[in-house]
Amino acid sequence: MEGHFDQHGDSQPLALFGVPNEEEGRLDYAIEVPYLGSLILTHTLHDQIQGLNEFPKEEWPPVAIVFYSFRIMVAIGFAMLALGALGLLARWRGKLYDWPWLHRAAIVMGPSGFVAVLAGWITTEVGRQPYTVYGLLRTADSLAPVEAPAVATSLVAFIIVYFFIFGAGTFYVLRLMNRPPVVSDPDLHDGPTRAAGITPAPQLDSSFIPAKEETDHGV
């Protein structure tokens, strides 16, 4: 996960990026922050965790997958923080509802939660290989007596069904997003009373209300 193969000098840096080289047992093209690895992992400036090269290779998980999936998760986490900070900035400058680039960024970030969760999941599941129960039960020894073709068939079935279901679901979600918000109850032109901060944009700014609604309301 850290791409930490060997003990370094007197402290462990934190590798931001790099290309894990499993044959040679080192991190190529590493961009590192000195001391930060020791600080995060051991809460001291100089202690280090054991490097991968101290373990036999058959005990290694696939290093590259874990290294990248963890970084994807963390990067998305920071992107979320940045979006939140931008939102605060926009609110402070009174531009929360009319800063198109912020809105575009928020839409692009829409699926980011799923991606981050999946990346984190991959990190834990691949990272604990080759064990199912660390130190006790290897994955290769924990198979159920189900024949491989049966497992393959069910896997393919799940993939097809999920693509179909998620495809349809994504289509419906996108179609819903494509419609402007409408106030469905005719008695509630302005929607229900809401606390400050959660009032939907259309209720705040009349320029957001679509043309048809405007004529209805005689605006």
Next chain:
Amino acid sequence: MVFDLAFIWAGLIAFAVLVYVVLDGFDLGIGILFLFSKSEQDRDLMMNSVAPVWDGNETWLVLGGGGLFAVFPLAYAIVMPALYIPIILMLLALVFRGVSFEYRWRTTRWKSVWDMAFFGGSAVAAFCQGIALGALVQGIEIADRAYAGGWFDWLTPFSLLTGFAVMVGYSLLGATWLVLKTDGNLQVQMRRYAVYLGAATLALIGLVSLVTPFLEPTYYDRWFNLPGSLWTMAVPALMLILTWSFFTSLNDGKELQPFLSALGFFLISFVGIGISFYPMIVPPSLAIWDAAAPEKSLAFALVGAVILVPIILAYTAYAYWVFRGKVDPRQGYH
């Protein structure tokens, strides 16, 4: 009979499976009856009658499966590979059925597609549950603490019969539920269906009960040995009383009693299966105590179950109370 942790847990799992059948049976049945509905409006009503409660009902499937995994790991490890295909099919069917509750209201062009997904998912799920039951009753081959049979051991005339029986039985639960929850034409139609479905369900229960004692010598001894049979005779006797209660209440235009009587059919059948099985958890050779996890795990998990099961029961009861009475055709769930 030993009253220890393993026994308590076997009872809890049996309880979870029973509650699942009681609660999810009727909503799967409504999915099966979807195919025979007469109008768009009827289909909306049928779906809305279970929409607020159906997903809570499936809690018990998770509790039964998860509980089995936690406290009877050996039974879990044997049953899952043995029933791999029907269980995977059931899960895929439940996926289709589950999303159709949401997607059906989001489209007009594809509404019929999701109607069929709701019907097909419900029918396949019910059929697979019946097959799993039949395969378990007919016995699972075990060697060296693992499943020792082939891919298709679960597929026999007997398991097909139980699969079909569960489909018909769930449809009966669905029909009597709709008698309770709707009125007008739909209620009349379902009341008529309930008569046929009730007769068919009872016939199938009878058929399965006749075949079962001949599958395993143990089952036979349970049911036909004096003086023990005097006790087991209570099962068919109760069934007769319920049959009378079902048909007279249906005929008298009552709304709740047919549903409760139909649930009674399932309860009594379940007790009957228990009489055949005990003390096995996976017939014919794996007993409850052989399959149980270590005592410590059983005690630890029991603490959680004792706290959570009453809470789940309470909020489930509350949900049914909130949504009591007839379904209002003008009011959608969404």
